Amino acid sequence: MRTGVIGLILPSTFSFLEMMWRICPALAVGCTVVALVPPASPTPLLLAQLAGELGPFPGIVNVISGPASLGPVLASQPGVQKVAFCGALEEGRALRRALAGEGAELGLVLGAEALLLLSDAADVDSAVEGVVDAAWSDRSPGGLRLLVQESVWEEAMRRLQARMERLRSGRGLDGAVDMGARGTAARELAQRYVREAQSQGAQVFQAGDVPLDSPFYPPTLVSDLPPASPCAQAEVPWPVVVASPFRTAKEALALANGTPRGGSASVWSERLGQALELGYGLRAGTVWINSHGLRDPAVPTGGCKESGSSWHGGPDGLYEYLRPSGTPTRLSYLSKDLNYDTFGLAVPSTLPAGPETGPTPAPPYGLFVGGRFQAPGARSSRPIQDAVGNLHGYVAEGGAKDIRGAVEAAHQAASGWAGQSPAARTALLWALAAALERRESALASRLERQGVELKAAKAEVELSVRRLRAWGAQAQAQGQTLQVAGLRGPVLRLREPLGVLAIVCPDERPLLAFVSLLAPALAHGNTVVMVPSGACPLLALEVCQDMATLFPAGLVNVVTGDRDHLTRCLALHQDVQALWYFGSAQGSQFVEWASAGNLKPVWVSRGLPRAWEQEAEGAGPELGLRAARTKALWLPMGD
Amino acid sequence: YEGHNKDLSWISKIQVNHPAVLRRAEQIQARRPVKKEWQAAWLLKAVTFIDLTTLSGDDTSSNIQRLCYKAKYPIREDLLKALNMHDKGITTAAVCVYPARVCDAVKALKAVGCNIPVASVATGFPAGQTHLKTRLEEIRLAVEDGATEIDIVINRTLVLTGQWEALYGEIRQFRKACGEAHLKTILATGELGSLTNVYKASMIAMMAGSDFIKTSTGKETVNATFPVAIVMLRAIRDFFWKTGNKIGFKPAGGIRSAKDSLAWLSLVKEELGDEWLKPELFRIGASTLLSDIERQIYHHVTGRYAAYHDLPMS
Numbered sequence: 001m002r003t004g005v006i007g008l009i010l011p012s013t014f015s016f017l018e019m020m021w022r023i024c025p026a027l028a029v030g031c032t033v034v035a036l037v038p039p040a041s042p043t044p045l046l047l048a049q050l051a052g053e054l055g056p057f058p059g060i061v062n063v064i065s066g067p068a069s070l071g072p073v074l075a076s077q078p079g080v081q082k083v084a085f086c087g088a089l090e091e092g093r094a095l096r097r098a099l100a101g102e103g104a105e106l107g108l109v110l111g112a113e114a115l116l117l118l119s120d121a122a123d124v125d126s127a128v129e130g131v132v133d134a135a136w137s138d139r140s141p142g143g144l145r146l147l148v149q150e151s152v153w154e155e156a157m158r159r160l161q162a163r164m165e166r167l168r169s170g171r172g173l174d175g176a177v178d179m180g181a182r183g184t185a186a187r188e189l190a191q192r193y194v195r196e197a198q199s200q201g202a203q204v205f206q207a208g209d210v211p212l213d214s215p216f217y218p219p220t221l222v223s224d225l226p227p228a229s230p231c232a233q234a235e236v237p238w239p240v241v242v243a244s245p246f247r248t249a250k251e252a253l254a255l256a257n258g259t260p261r262g263g264s265a266s267v268w269s270e271r272l273g274q275a276l277e278l279g280y281g282l283r284a285g286t287v288w289i290n291s292h293g294l295r296d297p298a299v300p301t302g303g304c305k306e307s308g309s310s311w312h313g314g315p316d317g318l319y320e321y322l323r324p325s326g327t328p329t330r331l332s333y334l335s336k337d338l339n340y341d342t343f344g345l346a347v348p349s350t351l352p353a354g355p356e357t358g359p360t361p362a363p364p365y366g367l368f369v370g371g372r373f374q375a376p377g378a379r380s381s382r383p384i385q386d387a388v389g390n391l392h393g394y395v396a397e398g399g400a401k402d403i404r405g406a407v408e409a410a411h412q413a414a415s416g417w418a419g420q421s422p423a424a425r426t427a428l429l430w431a432l433a434a435a436l437e438r439r440e441s442a443l444a445s446r447l448e449r450q451g452v453e454l455k456a457a458k459a460e461v462e463l464s465v466r467r468l469r470a471w472g473a474q475a476q477a478q479g480q481t482l483q484v485a486g487l488r489g490p491v492l493r494l495r496e497p498l499g500v501l502a503i504v505c506p507d508e509r510p511l512l513a514f515v516s517l518l519a520p521a522l523a524h525g526n527t528v529v530m531v532p533s534g535a536c537p538l539l540a541l542e543v544c545q546d547m548a549t550l551f552p553a554g555l556v557n558v559v560t561g562d563r564d565h566l567t568r569c570l571a572l573h574q575d576v577q578a579l580w581y582f583g584s585a586q587g588s589q590f591v592e593w594a595s596a597g598n599l600k601p602v603w604v605s606r607g608l609p610r611a612w613e614q615e616a617e618g619a620g621p622e623l624g625l626r627a628a629r630t631k632a633l634w635l636p637m638g639d
Numbered sequence: 640y641e642g643h644n645k646d647l648s649w650i651s652k653i654q655v656n657h658p659a660v661l662r663r664a665e666q667i668q669a670r671r672p673v674k675k676e677w678q679a680a681w682l683l684k685a686v687t688f689i690d691l692t693t694l695s696g697d698d699t700s701s702n703i704q705r706l707c708y709k710a711k712y713p714i715r716e717d718l719l720k721a722l723n724m725h726d727k728g729i730t731t732a733a734v735c736v737y738p739a740r741v742c743d744a745v746k747a748l749k750a751v752g753c754n755i756p757v758a759s760v761a762t763g764f765p766a767g768q769t770h771l772k773t774r775l776e777e778i779r780l781a782v783e784d785g786a787t788e789i790d791i792v793i794n795r796t797l798v799l800t801g802q803w804e805a806l807y808g809e810i811r812q813f814r815k816a817c818g819e820a821h822l823k824t825i826l827a828t829g830e831l832g833s834l835t836n837v838y839k840a841s842m843i844a845m846m847a848g849s850d851f852i853k854t855s856t857g858k859e860t861v862n863a864t865f866p867v868a869i870v871m872l873r874a875i876r877d878f879f880w881k882t883g884n885k886i887g888f889k890p891a892g893g894i895r896s897a898k899d900s901l902a903w904l905s906l907v908k909e910e911l912g913d914e915w916l917k918p919e920l921f922r923i924g925a926s927t928l929l930s931d932i933e934r935q936i937y938h939h940v941t942g943r944y945a946a947y948h949d950l951p952m953s
Contacts, residue, residue: 120652125873126659158880166909176671270654290656488658638657639833 001325002030004081007104009071009095011087012038013182019044021301021312022084026321027060034062036074041065072098080104081330082321089235089306093596100593101334107310107320108599109303112142113235115265116292117252117278118156120149122268123290128159130266130292135241136167136219138180139293143236145259146243147252153245160221160243164207169216179239181215189237190217197222197242200229227255235261249274253281260598262305266292279633280494285311288634296484299491299632309601309629314482314493316630324622333585333606343590344568347399347561364394365537367402367560368544370409371553377401382561384538387451395537398561403529403569406557407576410500410527413554418497418525422475425523428551429472433465435546436515443511443542450510450536460613464515467619471519474624482632489637495628497525498601499577502570504563506582506605509612510536514543516618517580518556524628529557529576531566567591574598580626581605601626642814642848643882645807650842655834655870664865671905678901679939682932683724685900686713689929690758690889690922691953692735694857700743703736707747709953710734710755714933721940731929732918733758733788738781745785758788758823762813765856767792767827771809778816789813790823792856795830798840806840810847823851823889823922828867829859837867841874851887857924862892865906872910888915891924897935900928929953 006026010019019035026033037044044063051061064070068091075083076099085095086109099106114134118127135144148156172180181187198204202225206218223243225232236242246252256265266288269275279287285303288294295301300314311317364381366373381394396402417425436443440461447457479494501521506513510533521528532540537560547556559566567587570576571594578601581591585607595602603626612618673681691710693702710731719725735758736744744757759781763769778789791813797806814822824844828837844852852871855862868890875886888911890903900923907915915921930950937945 121654123654123656123659126656126663129659129663162876178670268656270656290659291662636658638661 001322001327003321003323004031004329005079006031006033006321007074007077007080007083008033008035009068009074009083009085009087010035010037010044011091012068013186014038014041014086016043018086019047021297021317022086023047023061025312025317029318029321031321032060032062034064034074034080036064036066036070039065039067071095075099075104075106076102076332076334078103078332082107084109084310084320086110086308086310092308093599096596096599097593101332101338101589103330103332105330106592108308109310109312110306110308110599111235111261111263111303112238113145113261114140114142114263114292115145115147115256115282115284117256117265117267117282118146118148118152119249119252119267119269119271119274119278120151121271121274122152123270124152124156124159126290127268128156128163130268131160131241132163132167132178134266134292136164136239137178138172140238142238143240143242145236145256146241147246147255148243149252150245150247157221157223157243160241161205161207164205164219164221167207167219169208169218179216179219181217182238184215186238187215187217190220190240193231193234193237193240194220194222197225197229197231200231201226202229202231233259249278253278257281257283260306261303263303263307264288264301266290284631285629286632286634289636291634291636294487294634294636296487296491298482298484299634300493300630301632302630304629306599308599311630314630314632319625324616324620326616330606333589335586335589338586338589340590340593343586344562344564344566347397347565365396365541365560367396367398367406368541368548368556368558369402369406369554370557371551371555372548373544376561384536386449386536392446392449392536393538395541395560398559398566400565400569402559402561403566403573406529406559407500407502407570407573409554409557410529411554411575413552414497414499414527416552417527417555420525425475425525426472429468429475429519429522431550432543432546433468433472435550436461436465436468436543439542439546443539446536446539446542447511460509460512463613464512467512467516468519470619471523474520475523487634487636489635491635492633494631494633495524496631498627498629499526500529500575501526501578501580501627502529502531502573502576503580504531504567504570504583504587505533505540506610506612507533507535508609509533511539511543512618513582513610513612514540516612517582517623520619520623520627522555524624526577526627527555527557529559529570531559531561531563531570534563563587568594571595571602572597576600578602578626582610583607642811643846643884645804645843645846647803649846649877649881650803650839653835653838655838657834657866660834660866660869663869667865667869667906667909668902671902671909673901673905676939679722679936681901681904682897682935683714683722683729684916685897685904685923686729686929686932687732687918688921688923689713689731690733690735690891690924691731691929692857692891692924692926694735694737694760694764698737698740700740700747703740703743704747704750706736706953707734707744707753708751709929709951710748711751711753713929714936715950718933718936718940722936730755732756732922735760735790735924737764738777738784738786741781741784741786756787756821757785758790759784759786760790760792760856762791764790764792764825765827765858767794768796771812775812775816778813782816782818782820786820788821788823789817790825790853792825792827793840793844795827798831798836803839803843807843807847810844810849814848821850822848823853823887824849825853825856825891826871827856827859828854828871829861834866834870837870838874841871842878845874845878845884845886849886851889851922853889853891853924855890855892857892859892863890863894865902868903868906869910872907876911885914885920887920887922889922889924894923894925895927895931897928897932900925900932926953
């Protein structure tokens with residue numbers, strides 16, 4: 001069902017197309033839009049006027065002209081359910097921090113840099129035309145990082161420089177020019193970047209003689225920039241192209257994936273196998289093979305890593321403005337006295353529990369990291385109590401070091417797991433389901449001790465087993481071919497794993513919620529670091545005993561301890577690709593705030609309970625959508 | 640131009656990506672329009688590049704004579720006077736005929752007092768499927784009759800079977816047979832199968848001593864198109880970078896409207912630069928193009944559209 005009121009915040013240099021890419025899908029699924037645009041743009045106001053003339057529905061598109069500081073004000077209005085922002089990285093980060101705790105969900109599309117990978121098996125002249133499309137035309141969103149294989153470096157540079165001589169800059173409306181001007185701010189940014197690059201030792205080539213006071217910035221090619229210099233790490237502004245060589249395809253992937261940005265990229269190679277390998281290996285939202293800059297409304301366009309995780313176009317673009325039926329309206333849960341610097345920093349000490357009553361004391365559980373149970377760094381445990389207050393067991397007190405170890409183990413297992421065929425993933429999940437079935441009595445008795453009736457406990461175990469099987473079966477359907485008008489050749493919408501997914505399980509439903517969150521994450525190829533229920537982590541640890549024998553090491557890591565402290569460590573970790581948090585409202589707010597660090601997509605419960613036993617909330621399509629990310633792979637054909 | 644030693648490494652690693660070249664072709668046509676008096680100037684320049692051609696089975700001395708007269712006076716005198724270009728010596732670049740009609744053409748041009756070259760097609764035009772001996776003899780006979788430019792067709796069989804050395808050898812022999820005459824090599828790109836083959840054939844032709852490379856005979860199903868031209872122009876540029884020799888380019892077949900001819904001029908200007916925009920390095924093989932250009936110039940000068948009978952037949 002549709003989301004509701006969408007707030008749209010546009011940067012000072014937005015294009016009409018970008019605005020329409022966001023307004024149209026929102027309107028199409030039934031949402032209404034309030035757009036905040038910079039003061040000097042009349043076009044959105046005209047659009048709003050035209051929309052206002054639609055008799056029965058005035059107010060579907062509303063436009064406010066104002067400074068960027070109104071952004072958080074717009075987002076914190078009570079009715080706004082989602083805020084879509086596209087613009088510069090730092091503004092996006094600041095907005096993410098400012099909106100932590102507000103009711104609106106935040107969708108970010110940040111940065112405009114693209115990547116072009118030129119291998120030695122490419123048609124170099126056509127790749128040079130690709131560079132022109134990508135960086136030196138009015139259609140290009142931003143600058144370009146160019147990676148050229150060393151064996152064709154000289155040839156490529158020569159052709160690039162010859163081609164730059166033919167580019168014409170002029171007024172944008174003149175039909176015979178290639179590039180217009182984009183305002184003084186953009187010009188100054190480019191000028192600053194080029195000056196800094198020169199001072200850091202780069203060679204700069206600019207075509208033509210452009211006087212200093214003209215509004216046009218000439219097309220610029222920067223080469224020999226040392227990889228460790230600050231300019232090489234910063235985003236490349238328009239119309240600059242920064243070229244660097246690489247030796248092998250493997251090195252190319254490492255260089256290409258070695259930035260925090262992951263927007264769009266193109267691969268130029270006439271060898272099909274090599275082109276596809278590079279295309280699949282690049283961590284970007286859109287990959288074009290032997291072409292650049294193709295767009296179509298039916299194909300999702302978005303990014304990953306710090307380019308934001310919001311999409312437009314294709315099915316993903318529509319999902320942005322939809323939410324599962326029956327979801328209540330999002331309200332602000334902001335807690336103004338939450339101190340981000342101290343939340344979860346110190347672990348409250350727990351006193352030792354009283355003497356144990358009951359059968360012989362079991363040894364304390366360790367942390368389940370890297371496929372086996374290990375002692376925690378702090379070398380201490382915390383007691384877990386059952387429903388009547390007796391001691392149920394001891395679990396490890398995990399800390400920051402243990403989180404670090406768990407994330408590392410998860411990363412080590414990530415590439416192997418992502419490379420597994422869907423059938424192999426299905427087999428593992430079904431094996432775990434069978435193991436849980438065999439363990440049913442033990443799990444049911446533990447649930448009973450936590451105060452659940454025996455019949456309900458058995459039902460819970462059965463449901464968990466069924467969910468594992470269901471998600472296992474869903475491991476098959478990934479990716480589809482899209483039909484694009486005007487293009488000869490397929491466009492693939494691939495669903496790829498996020499990477500390492502961190503999940504903080506809710507306190508209630510210690511077994512069912514744990515399994516319901518674990519299964520979709522694994523089925524889509526992610527490795528996980530989980531913080532189980534605080535009230536009773538023992539059920540999760542029981543499941544870990546089976547996972548120790550069945551799963552590859554590091555696939556699932558479970559860390560117990562103080563939930564706020566562990567959440568803090570995970571939320572601030574730069575190498576966790578996404579975080580799902582089902583806990584307190586304050587924790588949710590902290591998670592949203594902290595995710596601004598590496599702009600990981602987060603899913604928080606805002607302190608509200610979730611009906612895990614219902615299909616819609618416990619096993620609905622929303623889980624599957626959030627557990628993977630999309631990549632659009634364009635394959636134009638022809639010889 | 641004597642030719643270069645053959646070096647197959649220049650063509651061994653070449654790749655051409657068809658969809659990307661198509662995209663570039665569309666862009667060029669869309670992005671460089673020329674209007675008003677500049678359009679008229681470009682059209683007059685286009686006239687000076689035309690090789691006025693008649694290659695039909697029913698050519699006789701009478702239509703050749705008409706053609707040669709039109710070559711000397713391509714645009715009506717009063718239109719040129721209105722543009723103040725009547726004394727600039729605007730004629731077409733050459734006249735192109737079959738070998739048997741070369742004598743007629745030379746006589747007609749002498750009668751009219753024009754010294755533009757007569758180009759003859761040779762080597763089994765248009766299919767090229769005759770024995771090498773007769774193909775060479777054709778060239779010699781045409782040169783004897785007075786042709787100063789020869790348009791040869793390459794052997795497509797050799798291209799499609801990848802026999803690049805043999806192709807080089809043949810074109811070298813044609814070069815020798817031409818003697819002092821200027822050699823244009825027709826690649827018949829519509830029959831070469833892929834753009835990569837077009838590039839390779841262009842390179843071999845240039846290495847073997849062609850003064851010009853030409854896209855097509857005009858008799859194939861697909862003649863001069865922009866994607867093929869882009870590939871050939873890139874080959875010419877690469878050859879120039881490697882050897883310093885400038886080889887000319889001639890598209891032929893399918894160029895009928897004045898607007899098309901302007902797009903061709905833009906293409907050459909974009910890919911190779913202004914130095915190639917002279918009759919020594921650029922020709923357009925066309926027959927009906929001239930009347931469409933004349934029609935456009937008539938419109939520019941008078942503001943009215945001409946009737947069929949307003950402009951002299953060629």
